[in-house]
Amino acid sequence: MKKQILVTGGTGYIGSHTVVELLNEGFEVIIVDNLSNSDISVLENIEKITGVKPAFEKLDLSEALQTENLFEKYRDIDAIIHFAAFKAVGESVEKPLDYYSNNLGSLLNLLSCMNKYKVSNVVFSSSCTVYGQPDKLPVTEETLRREAESPYGNTKKVCEDILQDSVAAYRNLKGIALRYFNPIGAHKSALIGELPVGIPINLVPFITQTAAGVRKELKVFGNDYATSDGSAIRDYINVVDLAKAHVVAVDRLINTNNKHDYEVFNLGTGRGLSVLELVETFQKVNDLKLNYSIVERREGDIEKIYADTTYANAELGWKATETLEDTLLSAWNWEKNVRNIK
Ligand code: NAD
Numbered sequence: 001m002k003k004q005i006l007v008t009g010g011t012g013y014i015g016s017h018t019v020v021e022l023l024n025e026g027f028e029v030i031i032v033d034n035l036s037n038s039d040i041s042v043l044e045n046i047e048k049i050t051g052v053k054p055a056f057e058k059l060d061l062s063e064a065l066q067t068e069n070l071f072e073k074y075r076d077i078d079a080i081i082h083f084a085a086f087k088a089v090g091e092s093v094e095k096p097l098d099y100y101s102n103n104l105g106s107l108l109n110l111l112s113c114m115n116k117y118k119v120s121n122v123v124f125s126s127s128c129t130v131y132g133q134p135d136k137l138p139v140t141e142e143t144l145r146r147e148a149e150s151p152y153g154n155t156k157k158v159c160e161d162i163l164q165d166s167v168a169a170y171r172n173l174k175g176i177a178l179r180y181f182n183p184i185g186a187h188k189s190a191l192i193g194e195l196p197v198g199i200p201i202n203l204v205p206f207i208t209q210t211a212a213g214v215r216k217e218l219k220v221f222g223n224d225y226a227t228s229d230g231s232a233i234r235d236y237i238n239v240v241d242l243a244k245a246h247v248v249a250v251d252r253l254i255n256t257n258n259k260h261d262y263e264v265f266n267l268g269t270g271r272g273l274s275v276l277e278l279v280e281t282f283q284k285v286n287d288l289k290l291n292y293s294i295v296e297r298r299e300g301d302i303e304k305i306y307a308d309t310t311y312a313n314a315e316l317g318w319k320a321t322e323t324l325e326d327t328l329l330s331a332w333n334w335e336k337n338v339r340n341i342k
């Protein structure tokens with residue numbers, strides 16, 4: 001019998017790519033999403049790519065009753081991948097209660113139902129934001145977490161703690177927290193990708209929208225950091241590589257006899273790239289000129305961070321393989337598809 005995976009936030013950016021990889025690997029998928037930051041049309045596009053239309057439930061996981069009804073309906077869930085959350089750092093500073101209530105509330109409701117309905121396995125979407133600006137690079141899973149810079153970052157830290165404590169307390173519950181670095185790019189089909197609402201906060205969607213003429217100019221935040229070209233450094237990981245790591249994590253929870261109850265993995269490439277290097281590569285592979293200027297640093301930004309992937313590569317048998325060039329091609333192809341640009 002096919003293993004059944006509940007994917008919360010499955011019509012969102014990372015969730016939709018993960019659903020595609022799960023379906024490709026023969027899992028049965030149930031998507032739960034309240035569509036607060038995604039569109040229902042994603043379902044059809046998942047079907048176009050995979051030939052399978054997954055089950056879909058529109059509901060709000062921060063509502064206890066709605067979550068309970070979900071577990072009443074689906075009695076054979078083997079594992080859950082929990083993507084559903086609010087994720088805009090700046091917005092979380094303005095609306096901290098919305099962020100705590102949605103991000104913590106959803107996880108608490110899920111874990112309570114998992115306990116009650118005997119669902120054992122959960123993968124949680126965490127973030128490299130839990131490390132802040134580390135003293136030593138690259139960042140390993142042992143690197144100490146810092147005090148969060150934003151309510152959003154704090155929800156990731158607290159959710160990790162909630163998961164760890166729950167796994168320690170409830171027999172049969174196993175959890176993996178995956179700390180993503182900077183996910184970018186889109187599926188090669190250009191049928192799914194990142195679709196930010198309003199003005200993009202993240203670098204790559206801002207670049208692709210500028211190239212498409214939706215934004216006038218990219219502002220590069222700072223060129224006075226202590227880096228080779230002065231712009232900040234991040235570890236940009238292809239979203240399909242990231243999605244594949246979730247399939248491995250689910251397999252690890254369901255199929256293996258590993259004795260770990262709670263595990264943490266860094267998901268990155270191990271390569272630190274500056275903003276200007278990324279802009280340069282985007283222009284080169286897509287053969288276009290981007291309108292950009294250098295402005296002041298963005299408040300709250302860190303100088304540099306990138307992952308030590310040794311542990312994740314060895315333990316999960318997973319590695320990010322997509323090139324930066326192909327990833328930036330995919331990001332532009334997706335934007336062109338969204339904007340009907342030939
Ligand atoms: P996204 O906004 O595209 O996807 C999240 C989905 O969850 C959306 O479709 C939204 O409608 C849904 N959702 C939110 N609250 C919900 C609720 N209460 N009930 C049901 N559905 C709900 O975001 P994403 O970029 O795909 O991120 C997925 C996860 O990964 C999030 O937890 C995010 O914090 C984490 N993460 C993202 C990044 C990144 O840069 N994209 C980096 C690190 C971690």
Ligand code: WQD
Pocket residue numbers: 087089126127128129181182183201202203204206218219220221222232233234275298301
């Ligand atoms: C990347 C680099 C900017 C936009 C955020 C969250 C983090 C995680 C990933 C969820 C930085 C520069 C950006 C622009 C620019 N998300 N930049 N001009 O800040 O590394 O991380 O997303 O967990 O929690 O904080 O990502 O894409 O916003 O920025 O120069 O218009 O690009 O200064 O150096 P960031 P980002």
